[in-house]
Amino acid sequence: MIGTNSSIRAIPAPERHPENVPFWEGSQAGRFMIRRCTACRRSHWYPRPLCPFCLAESHWEAASGRGEVHTFSIIRRPDMQPYCIAYIRLDEDVLMLSNIVDCNLDAIRIGDRVQVVFKAAVDGTMVPMFTVI
Amino acid sequence: MTIKGKACIVGAYEHPTRHAPGTSVAQLHAEVARGALEDAGLDIKDIDGYFCAGDAPGLGALTMVDYLGLKVRHVDSTDTGGSAYLIHVSHAAQAIAAGKCDIALVTLAGRPRSEGSSGAVPRNFGGNLPESPFEAPYGLVTLNGYGMAAMRHMHLYGTTSEQLAWVKVAASHHAQHNPHAMLRKVLSVDDVLSSPMVSDPLHRMDCCVVTDGGGAVIVTRPEIARSLERSGVDILGAGEAVRGQQGGDFDITTTAAAISGPRAFAEAGVRPEDIDYASIYDSFTITVILQLEDLGFCTKGEGGRFVAEGGLISGVGKLPFNTDGGGLCNNHPANRGGMTKIIEAVRQLRGEAHPAVQVPNCRLAVVQGTGGNIGARHGSATLILSRREST
Numbered sequence: 307m308i309g310t311n312s313s314i315r316a317i318p319a320p321e322r323h324p325e326n327v328p329f330w331e332g333s334q335a336g337r338f339m340i341r342r343c344t345a346c347r348r349s350h351w352y353p354r355p356l357c358p359f360c361l362a363e364s365h366w367e368a369a370s371g372r373g374e375v376h377t378f379s380i381i382r383r384p385d386m387q388p389y390c391i392a393y394i395r396l397d398e399d400v401l402m403l404s405n406i407v408d409c410n411l412d413a414i415r416i417g418d419r420v421q422v423v424f425k426a427a428v429d430g431t432m433v434p435m436f437t438v439i
Numbered sequence: 440m441t442i443k444g445k446a447c448i449v450g451a452y453e454h455p456t457r458h459a460p461g462t463s464v465a466q467l468h469a470e471v472a473r474g475a476l477e478d479a480g481l482d483i484k485d486i487d488g489y490f491c492a493g494d495a496p497g498l499g500a501l502t503m504v505d506y507l508g509l510k511v512r513h514v515d516s517t518d519t520g521g522s523a524y525l526i527h528v529s530h531a532a533q534a535i536a537a538g539k540c541d542i543a544l545v546t547l548a549g550r551p552r553s554e555g556s557s558g559a560v561p562r563n564f565g566g567n568l569p570e571s572p573f574e575a576p577y578g579l580v581t582l583n584g585y586g587m588a589a590m591r592h593m594h595l596y597g598t599t600s601e602q603l604a605w606v607k608v609a610a611s612h613h614a615q616h617n618p619h620a621m622l623r624k625v626l627s628v629d630d631v632l633s634s635p636m637v638s639d640p641l642h643r644m645d646c647c648v649v650t651d652g653g654g655a656v657i658v659t660r661p662e663i664a665r666s667l668e669r670s671g672v673d674i675l676g677a678g679e680a681v682r683g684q685q686g687g688d689f690d691i692t693t694t695a696a697a698i699s700g701p702r703a704f705a706e707a708g709v710r711p712e713d714i715d716y717a718s719i720y721d722s723f724t725i726t727v728i729l730q731l732e733d734l735g736f737c738t739k740g741e742g743g744r745f746v747a748e749g750g751l752i753s754g755v756g757k758l759p760f761n762t763d764g765g766g767l768c769n770n771h772p773a774n775r776g777g778m779t780k781i782i783e784a785v786r787q788l789r790g791e792a793h794p795a796v797q798v799p800n801c802r803l804a805v806v807q808g809t810g811g812n813i814g815a816r817h818g819s820a821t822l823i824l825s826r827r828e829s830t
Contacts, residue, residue, distance in 0.1 A: 320572035351687035379586030400687030
């Protein structure tokens, strides 16, 4: 069995961009947020101040932190522990790139329900990832 | 306006090297430029348009124009990853049609094998990428982006690892005849399946080779093409498209070939069933299956069955593809396979492919390229090329 991988693969620190300050503050406090458009009302990922569907202003809102595995792939290299990258279809109906952690990677299947967990990057930033529930 | 009938590829050259630790990237660009000019029977002084992408050192075309000693009146450094060179051919045809240049040079070269770059390690595209904070922490690389596409395709359509493997097997059947190919061993489906799993569901042999090298093509107007001794090929149609995650609403099993392909076929006035030979970008085996579907050679989801049992082997299957061995076995210089796709299509249309893989009476070819990462954002370009009936 392949064990938990987050403690093994060093998580690169996310580059800091001014528009994402509330996102990372939320993550640090255990809150997962996405953006929703104030005009067309659609949520989107990755977060942008101007909606990628209509270019109107979007705003941050608390997200469910739940979704399902849309697709995934497990990188296997001789020099590091396997890690699983995935697209999660959030319950807000957007696809989000992330990692699946804290579970048996070999048992992951498309359609599995997942929930957000936060893992520390090398600089201490808490990064949202997902685990199978 | 159309580019149909407005331009021809009259020179094509693939560098024979696959490992060039002692040669600079700029020199490789110069060597492939010289090779393509010699193939065309033209001189460097004849070039008045230059096209390159991000594999070329320097800012856009500035360094290479100076390094090569070019006197150009048109430059274009559009970069859509490995598909860029197909776009360059299309843009060169547009520029020629508009009178902005007469003889255009397109070069590609790089040394990823010597420099340790590949689809398994992160690329550095500089700072301020808006997607970076939401991708880099998760270890997205080219390899697992395509792995996710393959996984989803299997889930939706029942595509199997054996079907993926058939793409590599077909490429290896062709590569055995190419003395320059990096991998010349004929492979079986079992060989592919027994290679290590590197990014589920992709095995090591589902991946392309990592090679140093390069290639170049020369594009010119038909009147000039007719004055040359060597036969050229006509550019009948072209399409280009860019697709990404689309705000979180995208289909990872559909490439932008679904957009660029129909545009190119429409401009050329031909259909997939008219095609004699196909150069299909093959960064990974899954890449080929997705693009064959998106170009309309089969319906979405049928790609695995289309390629199985030798469907892509020249002389055996219904659609001979990548008869040089492709990126999967022959060459993938600079981690960008579009240029070599164009070059092999030119060889086929000139009747100059290896006799063991030459398509008899090859009149019409499609060249399909993707670049970037179909698991995140990518460019696609499609060219329809035809044999010149008289020179």
